[in-house]
Amino acid sequence: MLCSLLDGCARTATELAALADIGASSASAHFARLRAQGLVELAVQGKHRYYQLADADVAQALEALLVVAGVPRAPFKPATPGPLCHARTCYDHMAGTVAVRLHDAMLAQRWLQPDGRDYRVTPAGAAALTSLGLDLGAIGRQRRRHAYACLDWSARRPHLGGALGAALLQCCLQHGWVEQQLDSRALRVTAQGARRFDAWCRPRGRLADAA
DSSP, X not given: OOGGGTTSOOEEXXXXXXXXXXXXXXXXXXXXXXXXXXXXXXXXXXXXXXXXXXXXXXXXXXXXXXXXXXXXXXXXXXXXXXXXXXSEEETTEEESHHHHHHHHHHHHTTSEEXXXXXXXXXXXXHHHHHHTTOOHHHHHTSSSOOOEEEEOTTTOSEEEXXXXXXXXXXXXXXXXXEEEOTTSSBEEEOHHHHHHHXXXXXXXXXXXXXX
């Protein structure tokens, strides 16, 4: 079960129990011990409870044990429809593989800075987001969390949630970078949107750079 978490994603106890071919009650007992030893952390997202490795040191130790044991680890494949995995709405913000990539790019380019359990927008991020037409002042005045890491249930890694995430989705819709699918949470990334997002995710990329 621990080895299946080496990809940095979070999983439910039910999924991990199935991977290990053990009962859910046995898995819960194992994870209680693993949490007590500081090997895993519990992330609660709505009604769902996800487990993930506690830190990079735990991952390194597991990788070393796998090398010594000569045991390969199989990748985890979520049973989620492809279009929903790629891009979809999560309440009022964007989720899926595309959203996770954009979230990671915003952190890598230091547009966002971790601030406890939330994010704050850096001066560089403010300049970039304002250039897209986002009104950061109005976003900041909303009576809700400004920006935070929302765990993605298909990628099992975070995308951007909060008022900023909602504003970013509206920006993408208005620019025609994504389109809402009829009677579905799925979002279709347009050709222009794909170019924009690829440019954003390149090192030192900017969303406004792509043609």
